[in-house]
Amino acid sequence: MTGRYARRYAHVVTMPTVPAFGPEAAARLATMADVTASDTALRRFLHGLPGVDAVGLEARAATLGTRSIKTTAKSYAIDLAISMIDLTTLEGADTPGKVRALCAKGIHPDPTDRTAPKVAAICVYPDMVKTAKEALRGSGINVASVATAFPAGRTALPVKLADTADAVAAGADEIDMVIDRGAFLTGRYLQVFEEIRAVKTACQRPDGSAAHLKVIFENGELATYDNIRRCSWLAMLAGADFIKTSTGKVAVNATPPNTLLMLEAVRDFRDAVGVQVGVKPAGGIRTTKDAIKYLVMVNETLGEEWLSPHWFRFGASSLLNDLLMQRQKLSTGRYSGPDYVTVD
């Protein structure tokens, strides 16, 4: 199916790939306007995507998980993983002090080793954006804010848009929105599509620039792999800069198979439409071993072009400390332990 679209839109794909957040992406997406013209057309398109065989997908993810990443490769992967972290705190009990501490940690993750790379972003609730922005000034680290009534998304569209605009006005560089799972699961695809588009518009700043938009599916609630593939295409057609597995607030979050499936979707989308979209697994990735498995999947599914914080992120909080402990082990030859990393 995707290949057929690739041929149909051959005039588009012969052009170089453009980033989803760049100015040329809109024109590329416009070439797909026919499939998003109506609810029926969109449904026909999404349901025409090739099916996913669950057993085969899980087997492939498991096989990639057996790659043995040692010595220099491990060292490279650890630093890359640190640089891809959206260091996250999303608790009702968050305080400005905690957010500032997290920001300081994001800038210099290892107090004993200044060569440790900085993280990609600090991810907070909208009311903490201002605090984070100030704490990160000049660091080159982005502030990501969840919005659209995260994590359930159960409010009216105007409220979601106001939530987004508020976070953007406070200085958020990235917005992590949640989709309306109820609308998706009842088959109102166009409603989800329009909502993402509206949030994307709300991400624009008065100066014409825009916060990057990550679209969270909550894979655990979409339940089937077919749904995750359809949702990936839906979000990318609507202009997502990143597609993200989950909120971290439900029982099933990022898993190797559901992330692999999304990696395949962005690969196929790039081939068909010529737009490059990023992927962010979030929730449940706690160890260096896990993180390396995800990087191996990116490497063998998408290749080098996606192996950067511009195109792949980890939504995580405790992962960073494990990466730092493994990093210390590689440089000193000894395991240090949790007393030698900062607890936050």
Place this chain on the structure above:
Amino acid sequence: MAFEYAPAPESRAVVDIAPSYGLFIDGQFSEAADGKVFKTVSPSSEEVLSEVAQAGAEDVDRAVKAARKAFEKWSALPGAERAKYLFRIARIVQERSRELAVLESLDNGKPIRETRDTDLPLVAAHFFYYAGWADKLGHAGYGADPRPLGVAGQVIPWNFPLLMLAWKIAPALAAGNTVVLKPAETTPLSALFFADICRQAGLPKGVVNIITGDGATGAALVEHPDINKVAFTGSTEVGKAIARSIAGTDKKITLELGGKAANIVFDDAPVDQAVEGIVNGIFFNQGHVCCAGSRLLVQESVAEEVLDALKRRMQTLRVGDPLDKNTDIGAINSAEQLARITELTEAGEAEGADRWAPACDLPSAGYWFRPTLFTNVTQAHRIAREEIFGPVLSVLTFRTPAEAVEKANNTQYGLSAGIWTEKGSRILWMANQLRAGVVWANTFNKFDPTSPFGGYKESGFGREGGRHGLEAYLDV
């Protein structure tokens, strides 16, 4: 900067290969009567691993006599007692699986990922499974008290040395037979290590005898007058010769021979998983698999898309050191096999098919072949008809399900087939039409001890595995 995987070699230190091995007859290792030996080499480096005895007719006779002598007591044991030995063997295989996996990779050339994750777990599973049958033979559907056949002469190939040994020995012993087994000339070591496992398990002397040698040794074994059962896995050519040689005797026989399986991809297939299945179907174990999906039949409307995805995937295959944990494709088992693959692929090009292989560096020593794809293949080409037994895929297209069936069945073989579609009714319809012993749906090259395996037509007869696998070793 690219993500380059640093070498991750599995340690060779876990396996201790002796400079020479004798024949395992009547619980003892001994030299061949005429003192002849041959060398076994590692196909990935051409390094000589060990020297093993070359059994002659006299040694074969001694082994068969030992098995005959042991048969009386072994077959008289209660099934539960035989089961104990089999369970013990299964557990020792598990305990020594790392050692055996490294040994198998060294002697065969296949990647450690496969010996570790596929071969060895299946070997143990086979012994566990048939251990369970040993005291339940009366409930297998072959009568209240089915009797064993006697002495089984078993000849196995080099592609899955230890796994094929397990497929042969586990049901034979469970049913109460004793065995004389000859491993392939190029891969004798794991069978000799298995002999040590038999001793470790305290298996009575003579129940399992391992004789090493070449084709002449195998011929002497199957032609021995005191053998009751011949079990052979290998080429169709040798299988036919064995069938001829035992014609007119009362020996029972099972043959598991060659294949040229069709892996059939419909336009509604789960494409990404189908591509994985195609790769697993033909590049698993360097394509040295009798049931390999060596013919890809892809529906015209998705042919271009599937081939693009397949080529992209083939570029990520890692060819090299079998002991590196990240290797996907190891070494070709022997110079002889490499020559055969080379000859057939050259014939493919000469007959007009288009050859494609990803760019990849091959080691300078040892026997290697790039994963290769042929498009524009027709039913008339040699590469669509003959078993290549290497990492070479021939791609054909079809328009209708009926055409797929016709092309899939148009072969002298009939061992396996694969169907890729999201439509359940089509899977069932296709499975009924295909003349193949194993039909996989939305998967390929999956094995399980509970599932019978065997062929139609020139792929042989008799079934191994499952309840059906017992029949070959019972007097029914």
